[in-house]
Amino acid sequence: MNGVVIATIITISSVGIIAAIILYWASQKFKVFEDPRIDEVEDALPSANCGGCGFPGCRPFAEACVKADDLEDLDCPVGGNETMMAVAKVLGKKVSEKAKMVAVMKCNGATQFRKKHTEYDGALNCTIQHNLYGGETACQYGCLGLGECVDACGFDAMYMDPETELPVIIEDMCTACGACVEACPKDIIELRPVGKKSKRIFVSCVSHEKAGPSKKACSVACIGCGLCFKECKYDAIKIENVLAYIDPIKCVLCRKCVVVCPTSAIWEVNFPARKVKPTIEEKTKLTEIKEIDLIKTAKVNSKKR
Amino acid sequence: MLKLIVSLSPHQLGKNSVEKLMYGVIIALIPILIASVWFYGWGAIVVSLTAVISAIVFEFLISKYILKIGNTIGDGSAALTGLLLAFNLPSNLPIWLIIIGVFVAIVIGKMSFGGLGNNPFNPALVGRVFLLISWPVQMTSWPIPSPASEKFLGYTDVVTGPTLLGQMSEAMRNGESMKVFSDRIPNYFEILTGSVGGSIGEIAGFALIAGFVYMLARKVITWHIPISILSTVFIFSRILWLVNPEKFIIPFFHLFSGGMLFSAIFMATDYVTSPMSKKGQIVFGVGIGILTIVIRIWGAFPEGVSFAILLMNATVPIINMYMKPKRFGETIKEK
Amino acid sequence: MLKTFAKGGIHPPENKFSADKKVERLPIPKKVSVPVSQHIGAPSKVIVKKGDIVKTGQLIAEQSGFVSANIHSPVSGKVFKIDLVTDTSGYRHQAIIINVEGDEWDEKIDRSEELKKDFDLTSEEIIKKIQEAGIVGLGGATFPSHIKLMPPKGMKSEVLIINGVECEPYLTSDHRLMLEKAEEMLVGIKILMKALNVKKAIIGIENNKEDAIEHINSFLKDYSGVEVVPLKVQYPQGGEKQLIKSVINREVPSGELPISVGAVVHNVGTAYAVYEAVQKNKPLFERVVTITGKSLKNPANYLVRFGTPISNLIDVAGGLPEDTGKIIGGGPMMGKALNTTEVPVAKGTSGILILPKEESKRREVKPCIRCAKCIEVCPMGLEPYLLMTLAEKAMHERSEKEDVMDCIECGSCSYTCPSDRPLLDYIRLGKIQVGAMRRAKSMK
Incomplete structure (x- = not known):
């Protein structure tokens, strides 16, 4: 009996010792030197691994930060200035402040403004539909409404409005990582500076169609009439290819262009209500972000998959 | 106004369907069922029916109320799993054991992975092996077949004996x-x-x-x-x-x-x-x-x-x- | 045993309703809109302007870039405007809209019906004539034909294969052409053989067109080197790579052109167009189009000028049936669903198919049961179920490794799937993703 116990103890401990030696040898042999600052930088990052910076995840970004001589080209859109400051502090480098951005949906073609002429019947994926044809409505530039951007969003900052069949961006949750911008095959979503007190004015249309067909396809389309261009005293509005674009840097938020737009294609967000409302009622209804019924939204989305 | 439907090609679909394939297997099992009724009498029918019905019930309950993927019993896969499991059981197995086996097969072997198409292991075999390991005595007391031309056996009046193996x-x-x-x-x-x-x-x-x-x-x-x-x-x-x-x-x-x-x-x-x-x-x-x-x-x-x-x-x-x-x-x- | 390709394939119901309908001339419409991109490659450059008077057969848009083709006016009249028009791609693209006045043809065109057999031209002259006539592959791919006739350096064509398979259900335009213009087509084949400097041409025809096979065989003694091979009725027999495999038993390597195995494939319609271009100086501005469908009153074959809206075609065929669900440009397996009835007929329109509502809706998508039927039918030996998952999950690199780019988009997988999964939709998505990835890589 004793012999068995002793034999067992000897065997097991010798196995343990041999294993320990092998492990020690392996850890020495295959040791990879890693800059300890990479870990420190990584700790400072949000760890969302969203890829908004252009790197596959937070660690590769941290490696790039450590390697780079200059942090100017590197930016974590999710963490924003604070994070980049923290990273700069760890590395002893300098970083300039960048304007905070937010994703903006530039199509207002809700079902009541844009009539459907055909019925799409296939895989529920925007890119696939985009590759097939211009979309169910007569507007070939507008939102297809299948929610690829919502799927791409890693921060739950978007949901599909079942009524308008358009995606809605929840401003407070948007980190401007740019995943939705990349996902949208129609290039409808744009990253714009948040602006003073989150006030923004932008053209909510991407149609390059001429005025006639544009107006026919969608009642809230930008028809490139140029009224806003004439109205703007700050040279902030450009009209290119029958489409107005408001330069967010030059824009001083005077709101004059909003009033003159005949199709209400220009949106103002987070402004105090006007005394005389120039816009149609539905528009304000669409701009405000609704109390989200998360379960309902999830159901709608899951049904679509 | 006419609303045209637009989709990617192909615009024509074949006649294959999950139901057709599943019922194809079930039809192929029918001669075996007939043969086993001939040799094992009522037992074969009792075991098969219990397994099929309980499989359909479990599938219905889980797909509808737990997974919430709608009613999936229509595709015939639950009935098939039940039938296959039954065919792997001796004809004198107690009913409660059959139901436990089906529960393991459908609920653990299949639905816990997300339903049809997601299970890594054959659900009927999961159920069978579970029963075999848990109740080896019942699972290996095989009835000795006796052709109906001699005597049509009832559910319980079988004599058991070892298999060839x-x-x-x-x-x-x-x-x-x-x-x-x-x-x-x-x-x-x-x-x-x-x-x-x-x-x-x-x-x-x-x-x-x-x-x-x-x-x-x-x-x-x-x-x-x-x-x-x-x-x-x-x-x-x-x-x-x-x-x-x-x-x-x-x-x-x-x-x-x-x-x-x-x-x-x-x-x-x-x-x-x-x-x-x-x-x-x-x-x-x-x-x-x-x-x-x-x-x-x-x-x-x-x-x-x-x-x-x-x-x-x-x-x-x-x-x-x-x-x-x-x-x-x-x-x-x-x- | 009839010849066929190595693996995969399906046999959808043929439904060739218009096979015994003679090709008729469709009346010229009042207004045509000729898209400037009727072919694969760069859109042609418009060389007329608003108000110009054009004659039938006059050049109105010229080739721009290497892969591109000339476009000729299909009618005579006045250019009304140059505007955007929804074409078969489902998007609004540039098109030349012409108001028709009479039908005055360009003087160079020989309008006589008689057969002109002899030609005395060098290979270069023939290719130049084909290029000028704006001929593209009329089977549906619309690849400019003259490029196919100029093999890249270091490669030599050995055999010309003529595609008379028409494996798409419903369509009959090539079938009718082979019956009615067999000799013209054979002269066209001889011209193509001369252009390629090959001694052998093989016409592959599916065995469900026995009359066409017999008809062509009866002329063959005058055309040495041309041979007809009956092929098994199996979809996609008419796929370029499948046809080469069936006819000469060579496999085109993945990612390469048929010329790498010494074969050049042209459609029978292209051969006929080549005849007209070389012997009659007639550029490509009309083609045979099948208008068909189960609920359509008179399925038929028409010779249609390009730019004619398909609504004209539908009207002569008995009007749009009430239960119309889908209008498809091309066949049911590879055709494109159109989103309006005003889409103009273009070089690639081999047929217009009208599907009733109950047949046009897709069935509910069920989970994959991994029955491997898609693998069984894939003529390219791919794994559609896997490619679909990879595309859904955006795993582009893996997709590329699984040869997603080899897919010929024949649709056999989606056709056969018992769970009605949109396999081909997602494989196309995978191809787009991989294409984008490759472009991004080459930019770097």
């Missing part, structure tokens, strides 16, 4: 010569026409082969898995027999005894848990064949085909990874 492993343990043993067993015509004990689906090799031919003709399955299993079993056991005919039994015994035919034709060919490419299916079949013989001869259980299939099920993802179909223009590319 049970007799073989008993004989092997006693060191009996296999040459002597093979003289004791019934001849192959008797084995094929069903006069051997076993679970419901193991009876009547002719009925099994009829089902196989039907499924091949309807293109429900291809020949690759069953034929590769059976030929591997034959070749492997023949090699063993050539090495030592005293110790190992003749190859035909392995082919026709126990659940070999039934499992090769119906259990291993389950779509979800078998490899995709033809090459992969043959590798899968060869693996099952070898494992079955190994378990039968050297393992603790007399019957190993269920274990062999489950083990090979686990290798399916890796088989799919490496056994690719031959691409068009591939050979020339590599030159």
Whole structure:
């Protein structure tokens, strides 16, 4: 009996010792030197691994930060200035402040403004539909409404409005990582500076169609009439290819262009209500972000998959 | 106004459907059910019906109220799983045991992975093996078949006895010569026409082969898995027999005894848990064949085909990874 | 045993309703809109302007870039405007809209019906004539034909294969052409053989067109080197790579052109267009179009000028049936669903198919049961189920490794799937993703 116990103890401990030696040898042999600052930088990052910076995840970004001589080209859109400051502090480098951005949906073609002429019947994926044809409505530039951007969003900052069949961006949750911008095959979503007190004015249309067909396809389309261009005293509005674009840097938020737009294609967000409302009622209804019924939204989305 | 439908090609769809494939297998099982009712009497019907009904009920409850993916019993896969499980059970098994087996098969083996198409293991075999390990006595007291021409058996009035494989492993343990043993067993015509004990689906090799031919003709399955299993079993056991005919039994015994035919034709060919490419299916079949013989001869259980299939099920993802179909223009590319 | 390709393939119901309908001339509409991108490659450059008077057969848009083709006016009249028009791609693209006045043809065109067999031109002259006539592959791919006739350096064509398979269900335009213009087509084949400097041409025809096979065989003694091979009725027999495999038993390597195995494939319609261009100086401005469908009153074949809206075609065929669900440009397997009835007929329009509502809706998508039927039918030996998952999960690199770019988009996988999964939709998505990835890589 004793012999068995002793034999067992000897065997097991010798196995343990041999294993320990092998492990020690392996850890020495295959040791990879890693800059300890990479870990420190990584700790400072949000760890969302969203890829908004252009790197596959937070660690590769941290490696790039450590390697780079200059942090100017590197930016974590999710963490924003604070994070980049923290990273700069760890590395002893300098970083300039960048304007905070937010994703903006530039199509207002809700079902009541844009009539459907055909019925799409296939895989529920925007890119696939985009590759097939211009979309169910007569507007070939507008939102297809299948929610690829919502799927791409890693921060739950978007949901599909079942009524308008358009995606809605929840401003407070948007980190401007740019995943939705990349996902949208129609290039409808744009990253714009948040602006003073989150006030923004932008053209909510991407149609390059001429005025006639544009107006026919969608009642809230930008028809490139140029009224806003004439109205703007700050040279902030450009009209290119029958489409107005408001330069967010030059824009001083005077709101004059909003009033003159005949199709209400220009949106103002987070402004105090006007005394005389120039816009149609539905528009304000669409701009405000609704109390989200998360379960309902999830159901709608899951049904679509 | 006319609203045109727009979608990507193809605009024409074939007549295949999940239902058609599932009911195709169920139809192929009918001759076996008839044969087993002939030999086992009411028991075969009671066990099959209990299994099918409880499988449908479990599937309905889970798909509707827990997974919330809508009612999925219509596709016939639950009924098929129930029926396949029943065919792997002895005809005198108590009803409560059948229901537990079906519960394990449907709820744990299939629905817990997300329902049809997601389970890595054959659900009917999961249920069977669970029962076999948990209630070995009930699961291995096989009724002795008696043709209805002599006496139509009731559910409980069966006499139990060991199966051929049970007799073989008993004989092997006693060191009996296999040459002597093979003289004791019934001849192959008797084995094929069903006069051997076993679970419901193991009876009547002719009925099994009829089902196989039907499924091949309807293109429900291809020949690759069953034929590769059976030929591997034959070749492997023949090699063993050539090495030592005293110790190992003749190859035909392995082919026709126990659940070999039934499992090769119906259990291993389950779509979800078998490899995709033809090459992969043959590798899968060869693996099952070898494992079955190994378990039968050297393992603790007399019957190993269920274990062999489950083990090979686990290798399916890796088989799919490496056994690719031959691409068009591939050979020339590599030159 | 009839010849066929190595693996995969399906056999959808043929439904060739218009096979015995003679090709008729469709009346010229009042207004045509000729898209400037009727071919694969760069859109042609418009060389007329608003108000110009054009004659039938006059060049109105010229080739721009290497892969591109000339476009000629299909009618005579006045250019009304140059505007955007929805074409078969489902998007609004540039098109020349012409108001028709009479039908005055360009003087160079020989309008006589008689067969002109002899030609005395060098290979270069023939290719130049084909290029000028704006001929593209009329089977549906619309690849400019003259490029196919100029093999890249170091490669030599050995055999010309003429595609008379028409494996798409419903369509009959090539079938009718082979019956009615067999000799013209054979002269066209001789011209193509001369252009390619090959001694052998093989016409592959599916065995369900026995009359066409017999008809062509009866002329063959005058055309040495041309041979007809009946092929098994199996979809996609008419796929370029499948046809080469069936006819000369060579496999085109993955990612390469048929010329790498010494074969050049042209459609029968192209051969006929080549005849007209070389012997009659007639550029490509009309083609045979099948208008068909189960609920359509008169399925038929028409010779249609390009730019004619398909609504004209539908009207002469008995009007749009009430239960119309889908209008497809092309066949049911590879055709494109159109989103309006005003889409103009273009070079690639081999047929217009009208599907009733109950047949046009897709069935509910069920989970994959891994039955491997898609692998069984894939003529390219791919794994559609896997490619779909990879595309869904955006795993582009893996997709590329699994040869997603080899897919010929024949649709056999989606056709056969018992769970009605949109396999081809997602494989196309995978191809787009991989294409984008490759472009991004080459930019770096």
